[in-house]
Amino acid sequence: MSQLIWNGLFVGSFYALVALGYSMVYGIIKLLNFAHGDLYMLGAFSGFAMLGAMGGLVKSQSLLALFIVLLLAMLTTGLSGVVLERVAYRPLRRAPRLALLITAVGASFALEYGTRIVAGANPKVYPVRLGGTTLHVFGARITVQQLALVGVAVALMVALHLLITRSRQGRAMRAIALDPRAALLMGVDVDKVIARTFFIGSALAGAAGVMAGGYYGKIDFLMGFIIGLKAFTAAVIGGIGNMQGTMLGGLVLGLLESFGTHWLGGEWRDVFAFGCLILFLTVRPTGLLGERVTERV
Amino acid sequence: MTAGDGPPVKPVVGRGPTFITRLMESRWLGWAGLAVGLGAPLVIATPYALNIMTSAVIFVMLAVGLNIVVGYCGLLDLGFAAFFAVGAYTSGILANELEIPLLATVPAVIVVTVIAGIVIGAPTLRLRSDYLAIVTLGFGEIIRIVANNLDITGGPSGIYGIPGLSAFGVDLSEPVVFYWVTVLIVALAVLFAARLGRSRLGRAWRFVREDEDAAEASGIHTYQVKLSAYIAGAVWGGLAGVLFAGQLSAVSPASFTFLQSALVLMAVVLGGMGSTPGVVLGAVFISLLPELLRDFADYRFFVFGVLLIVVMIVRPQGLWPHRSSESARTAARSRTGPPGEPATDSKGAS
Numbered sequence: 001m002s003q004l005i006w007n008g009l010f011v012g013s014f015y016a017l018v019a020l021g022y023s024m025v026y027g028i029i030k031l032l033n034f035a036h037g038d039l040y041m042l043g044a045f046s047g048f049a050m051l052g053a054m055g056g057l058v059k060s061q062s063l064l065a066l067f068i069v070l071l072l073a074m075l076t077t078g079l080s081g082v083v084l085e086r087v088a089y090r091p092l093r094r095a096p097r098l099a100l101l102i103t104a105v106g107a108s109f110a111l112e113y114g115t116r117i118v119a120g121a122n123p124k125v126y127p128v129r130l131g132g133t134t135l136h137v138f139g140a141r142i143t144v145q146q147l148a149l150v151g152v153a154v155a156l157m158v159a160l161h162l163l164i165t166r167s168r169q170g171r172a173m174r175a176i177a178l179d180p181r182a183a184l185l186m187g188v189d190v191d192k193v194i195a196r197t198f199f200i201g202s203a204l205a206g207a208a209g210v211m212a213g214g215y216y217g218k219i220d221f222l223m224g225f226i227i228g229l230k231a232f233t234a235a236v237i238g239g240i241g242n243m244q245g246t247m248l249g250g251l252v253l254g255l256l257e258s259f260g261t262h263w264l265g266g267e268w269r270d271v272f273a274f275g276c277l278i279l280f281l282t283v284r285p286t287g288l289l290g291e292r293v294t295e296r297v
Numbered sequence: 298m299t300a301g302d303g304p305p306v307k308p309v310v311g312r313g314p315t316f317i318t319r320l321m322e323s324r325w326l327g328w329a330g331l332a333v334g335l336g337a338p339l340v341i342a343t344p345y346a347l348n349i350m351t352s353a354v355i356f357v358m359l360a361v362g363l364n365i366v367v368g369y370c371g372l373l374d375l376g377f378a379a380f381f382a383v384g385a386y387t388s389g390i391l392a393n394e395l396e397i398p399l400l401a402t403v404p405a406v407i408v409v410t411v412i413a414g415i416v417i418g419a420p421t422l423r424l425r426s427d428y429l430a431i432v433t434l435g436f437g438e439i440i441r442i443v444a445n446n447l448d449i450t451g452g453p454s455g456i457y458g459i460p461g462l463s464a465f466g467v468d469l470s471e472p473v474v475f476y477w478v479t480v481l482i483v484a485l486a487v488l489f490a491a492r493l494g495r496s497r498l499g500r501a502w503r504f505v506r507e508d509e510d511a512a513e514a515s516g517i518h519t520y521q522v523k524l525s526a527y528i529a530g531a532v533w534g535g536l537a538g539v540l541f542a543g544q545l546s547a548v549s550p551a552s553f554t555f556l557q558s559a560l561v562l563m564a565v566v567l568g569g570m571g572s573t574p575g576v577v578l579g580a581v582f583i584s585l586l587p588e589l590l591r592d593f594a595d596y597r598f599f600v601f602g603v604l605l606i607v608v609m610i611v612r613p614q615g616l617w618p619h620r621s622s623e624s625a626r627t628a629a630r631s632r633t634g635p636p637g638e639p640a641t642d643s644k645g646a647s
Contacts (some may be wrong), residue, residue: 024426027593030427031427032427032430032431034431088606088610089605091610092609092610095609096371096613097426097427097507097607098367098373098426098570099613100609101373101427101430102373102562102566102605102609103605103606103609103610105375105559105562105603105604105605105631106602106603106606106609107599107605107606108602108603109559109598109599109601109602110599110602110603110606111602112598112602113595113596113597113598113599113601113602114602115600116595116598116599117595117596117599141382196383196640225555226438228433229431229434229438232431235436237427267442267445267446268446269444270439271439271442271443271446272440274435274438274439275439277432277435278417278420278421278435278436280430280433281420281421281424282420283430285423285424285428296427
């Protein structure tokens with residue numbers, strides 16, 4: 001039982017990290033960034049490339065090396081997110097929503113198969129494998145590495161929360177989410193703030209990608225597809241556009257999946273998760289913490 | 298006929314449609330396409346070529362079905378392969394278990410795909426349109442995983458030994474005959490979809506796509522209209538699945554990945570959303586392209602992705618856009634100007 005809860009929370013913190021980027025972008029420009037899961041994949045691959053380049057350091061100080069790589073990969077995916085926004089989404093910001101969604105699908109495709117061209121179709125094995133001392137807490141087996149990863153995830157989320165609620169930058173983001181045109185009139189540089197939002201969201205996804213690579217050990221160019229869907233599910237469960245809600249949604253989805261897997265068997269895990277998505281959209285489309293949004297004409 | 302796509306102020310008098318425009322809107326075009334389709338085996342009829350051509354024609358049917366949802370009604374469906382799968386599996390399983398001919402499964406396939414369309418469409422179509430996109434994406438995965446896990450669908454290896462197409466005791470499963478039958482069935486489906494797009498319901502779909510709030514305010518029940526588009530798309534997809542089962546006589550989950558859905562979407566977007574000839578041409582193009590570009594197989598999907606972005610930015614109406622125009626009969630009825638004025642329609646490209 002406590003093992004199931006811990007597993008759920010562990011996976012859930014990954015989902016939350018990826019879902020935050022989804023939710024931030026959605027909150028600000030009302031775009032479902034389908035390519036978000038692929039930025040997670042990009043993070044895993046750039047981390048893989050950097051670990052390969054670092055060579056010797058990886059062997060002696062694997063956790064430290066992983067942290068350095070984590071930061072660099074966050075920078076890489078963050079910049080990729082900014083480029084993506086600049087090239088694919090900005091020209092269409094005033095276009096119909098359908099055009100934006102189709103562009104997002106195209107971006108996702110381009111990222112996936114671009115990575116495939118560069119890195120090859122076969123799965124790659126991470127040179128660092130986290131696994132190690134096991135602790136027993138309330139009958140659940142917890143490894144130190146799991147704790148470290150959850151710690152990093154929580155630290156990133158707290159930092160994001162502080163950024164959004166306390167900083168000038170965060171205030172600008174919230175202003176744009178409320179009303180982009182009024183924010184522009186009040187002197188907010190909308191384009192710049194949106195670019196920064198993409199940077200932060202993509203960097204979080206990249207961090208999750210590196211951590212998943214280090215923990216599970218195997219990455220491939222389609223790994224972002226399912227996690228993107230799961231992250232969206234998490235965001236919907238929590239309330240898309242709402243930061244605390246999204247974090248909560250990630251954890252809830254992790255727990256649901258963990259118990260669902262236990263009851264139904266592993267092969268039904270994804271079906272169960274998407275079933276939850278459809279159920280939530282039917283029963284409570286605004287999510288657990290989301291407020292009712294009226295569409296403005 | 299205004300050539301631009303801005304808001305038309307007054308009809309341009311004295312400059313008729315160009316030769317290409319007239320050609321592209323000619324009513325003989327459909328017949329020409331059908332003739333090309335039927336005549337193709339006379340040019341090349343190796344088993345391999347026939348196989349590719351049959352697949353291409355089935356792909357046309359899929360694209361026309363998705364065009365109803367995406368092109369006419371403006372709803373993004375990213376899990377269209379799911380309905381394809383539902384149709385293929387339903388007809389395959391029924392034909393195998395009950396030992397009935399493939400065509401006899403068609404009513405059951407229609408019922409099942411309609412139910413599938415309602416199950417997915419009913420909860421999500423009430424919400425913002427972008428939710429539909431991602432729910433259909435999830436639905437596509439659900440169907441594939443379910444087919445992979447259940448016993449009745451044969452698990453990962455799928456079902457096989459599905460009887461070929463036959464009607465009134467005549468065996469139609471000979472490759473050339475099957476190809477011709479497929480072309481005729483798909484031609485009917487294309488025609489029907491195009492007529493549906495011009496019907497009262499079709500006009501409602503386009504209205505919802507252009508401006509949902511205005512449509513609602515004009516008395517269109519947008520939810521019902523959207524659901525009907527979704528269900529119509531599902532039925533088209535399911536019927537394409539029946540043809541698919543008949544062609545391969547085997548169905549497995551590997552045929553119904555997200556890639557398949559994305560390719561159908563690509564065909565619709567590239568050809569021109571809402572434009573029947575554009576979508577048909579787009580589908581033929583997308584399905585035959587891999588055969589022409591074997592050496593670039595690795596780059597193909599990357600190029601598709603980039604192409605989707607470029608088309609949306611540079612030419613969102615597609616390569617062969619839909620032009621809305623009144624038929625001569627309704628134009629004559631609604632004409633208010635003096636009789637001498639030429640009856641150029643005042644609507645631009647939508």
